[in-house]
Amino acid sequence: MTDEPDPERLKALEERIAALRGGKEERPHQEESYSQAQHVWRMVVELVTGLLIGFGIGYGLDSVFGTMPLFLVLFMLLGFAAGVRVMLRTAAELQGNQAGRPAGTQEKQAGESAAAEDERD
Numbered sequence: 019m020t021d022e023p024d025p026e027r028l029k030a031l032e033e034r035i036a037a038l039r040g041g042k043e044e045r046p047h048q049e050e051s052y053s054q055a056q057h058v059w060r061m062v063v064e065l066v067t068g069l070l071i072g073f074g075i076g077y078g079l080d081s082v083f084g085t086m087p088l089f090l091v092l093f094m095l096l097g098f099a100a101g102v103r104v105m106l107r108t109a110a111e112l113q114g115n116q117a118g119r120p121a122g123t124q125e126k127q128a129g130e131s132a133a134a135e136d137e138r139d
Contacts, residue, residue: 061108065101072097 076093080086 057108057112061105064104064108065098068097068099068101068104069094070097072100 072093072095073090075097076090079089079093083089
């Protein structure tokens with residue numbers, strides 16, 4: 019008996035294992051368990067980033083012009099609106115990825131069909 023494995027038996031064993039798995043691709047543990055949490059944190063970070071940038075710009079302008087709460091409040095509201103807009107864009111992207119198509123394809127199709135209707139008129 020030799021210590022070297024038989025290549026034919028190994029190949030047959032690999033084929034049997036592949037057949038039993040049914041061609042399923044294994045996803046890494048991180049993708050499987052943490053993907054939703056990662057998306058949520060991404061959205062939270064986008065919102066907070068918009069607020070912080072708005073705060074920084076507003077505070078800086080108030081310091082320069084001496085109008086303490088005016089620009090601070092204005093730019094914090096603008097930063098909040100920008101953060102919400104980015105969050106909504108991310109949510110649309112994630113929804114498009116889950117549906118198996120890139121985000122924004124529905125809007126493109128709707129725009130193309132509206133353009134085609136305008137040409138017919």
